[in-house]
Amino acid sequence: MRLEQLLLYNFRNIERTELHPHHLFNIFYGDNAQGKTNLLESISLLGSLKSFRLSRNDELIKNNESYSEIKGETEKNGVKHQIKLRIDKENKKAWLDGKRINRPEAYLDCLRPVVFAPEEVNLIKGPPSGRRRLLDRAVFQTDNKYLADVQKYDRQLKQRNRLLKEKRPENELAPWTDELAKTGAAIRHARSRYIEKILPQVKDCYLHICGQQEQVNLFCKADTKDISELEQNLLDEFERQKEQEKRYGVTLSGPHRDDIDFLLDQRPLKSYGSQGQQRSFILAFKVAQALHLKEVYGEPPLLLFDDLTGELDRHRQNLFFEFLLSLKAQVFITTTEVQPLLDGGIRDGYFIRVEQGVFTTTVSDEV
Numbered sequence: 001m002r003l004e005q006l007l008l009y010n011f012r013n014i015e016r017t018e019l020h021p022h023h024l025f026n027i028f029y030g031d032n033a034q035g036k037t038n039l040l041e042s043i044s045l046l047g048s049l050k051s052f053r054l055s056r057n058d059e060l061i062k063n064n065e066s067y068s069e070i071k072g073e074t075e076k077n078g079v080k081h082q083i084k085l086r087i088d089k090e091n092k093k094a095w096l097d098g099k100r101i102n103r104p105e106a107y108l109d110c111l112r113p114v115v116f117a118p119e120e121v122n123l124i125k126g127p128p129s130g131r132r133r134l135l136d137r138a139v140f141q142t143d144n145k146y147l148a149d150v151q152k153y154d155r156q157l158k159q160r161n162r163l164l165k166e167k168r169p170e171n172e173l174a175p176w177t178d179e180l181a182k183t184g185a186a187i188r189h190a191r192s193r194y195i196e197k198i199l200p201q202v203k204d205c206y207l208h209i210c211g212q213q214e215q216v217n218l219f220c221k222a223d224t225k226d227i228s229e230l231e232q233n234l235l236d237e238f239e240r241q242k243e244q245e246k247r248y249g250v251t252l253s254g255p256h257r258d259d260i261d262f263l264l265d266q267r268p269l270k271s272y273g274s275q276g277q278q279r280s281f282i283l284a285f286k287v288a289q290a291l292h293l294k295e296v297y298g299e300p301p302l303l304l305f306d307d308l309t310g311e312l313d314r315h316r317q318n319l320f321f322e323f324l325l326s327l328k329a330q331v332f333i334t335t336t337e338v339q340p341l342l343d344g345g346i347r348d349g350y351f352i353r354v355e356q357g358v359f360t361t362t363v364s365d366e367v
């Protein structure tokens with residue numbers, strides 16, 4: 001998967017730019033607050049329709065302008081597509097090959113970027129919603145049905161909560177309880193299958209690239225692989241919480257409340273792990289996600305690294321660069337310091353200087 005051309009218009013501090021990225025490394029360098037992360041965010045938005053910064057629409061539009069536009073030409077398995085995203089204050093609209101999309105699957109198939117952002121380490125200590133988002137976004141990337149199930153679950157949940165709030169009788173609630181258990185079971189099933197698939201790679205990367213000794217583990221709520229048992233478990237949970245649900249007027253258990261356990265030698269990473277171990281775990285998760293995508297689609301996904309050199313010490317950085325070089329993915333990196341990348345053997349690509357939202361492309365010899 002490759003981004004061959006990128007056009008930005010009024011995106012954050014970038015007024016207008018056209019880039020023709022290198023098929024391997026694209027290193028955006030420059031001082032603080034110049035627009036490096038903004039550029040990375042634009043690619044993540046274009047490719048996944050979501051920002052890793054959880055920004056509001058108006059923040060994405062250049063100050064005092066009414067809309068912004070991100071356009072890209074992509075290539076996957078020899079097939080090219082044009083994708084476009086237009087953001088105005090109220091909504092985002094997307095086009096694939098000149099046509100407005102109504103279902104996102106084919107559009108999302110073009111780039112499937114995996115983002116590595118330093119603030120993601122906060123997910124480990126933060127509320128469960130952040131960890132669910134991390135996992136859900138990874139599952140979306142390889143399972144189109146999962147996106148549909150999550151959307152369906154949200155609709156059913158809203159409806160059930162409304163009935164609970166209005167204190168409607170049991171016979172009105174029951175069909176929604178059954179439907180929610182069915183969709184909820186599919187979500188728990190998909191989450192746990194995904195973890196099962198990537199866990200060996202997460203462990204391997206944590207040991208070999210991050211150079212850490214501990215055994216890592218990941219769990220999400222799913223006591224069985226049998227989907228009808230999962231459904232029954234959810235019905236039992238609803239039954240146990242019945243009185244409390246009536247009192248509070250909300251659905252108190254289900255995949256929207258589940259946590260994802262990150263474990264280090266069987267202890268919780270959030271209370272037991274150091275900052276470096278937490279960072280390594282997230283990195284290992286993302287590397288495993290990228291390798292899994294490569295396995296599924298036959299091509300590596302786009303990799304986007306925000307502030308890479310701030311993430312790892314020199315030794316681990318070099319191990320990580322070796323991994324990146326071997327993956328042959330298209331990589332976008334932002335950094336304030338290019339020297340560690342050059343020292344780590346990353347030369348085959350473009351080095352793009354960023355100054356106040358303006359981009360100047362050079363090669364490694366000219367940096």
Ligand code: ATP
Nearest residue numbers: 012013031032033034035036037038059061062063
């Ligand atoms: P650092 O090295 O500190 O991470 P950076 O180059 O990654 O810096 P960005 O996060 O890309 O910096 O932000 C660059 C600038 O963009 C900031 O000064 C910010 O104020 C500005 N900015 C953000 N949103 C908008 C917007 N909607 N309109 C205009 N400027 C904006």
Ligand code: MG
Nearest residue numbers: 036037307334
């Ligand atoms: Mg930045």
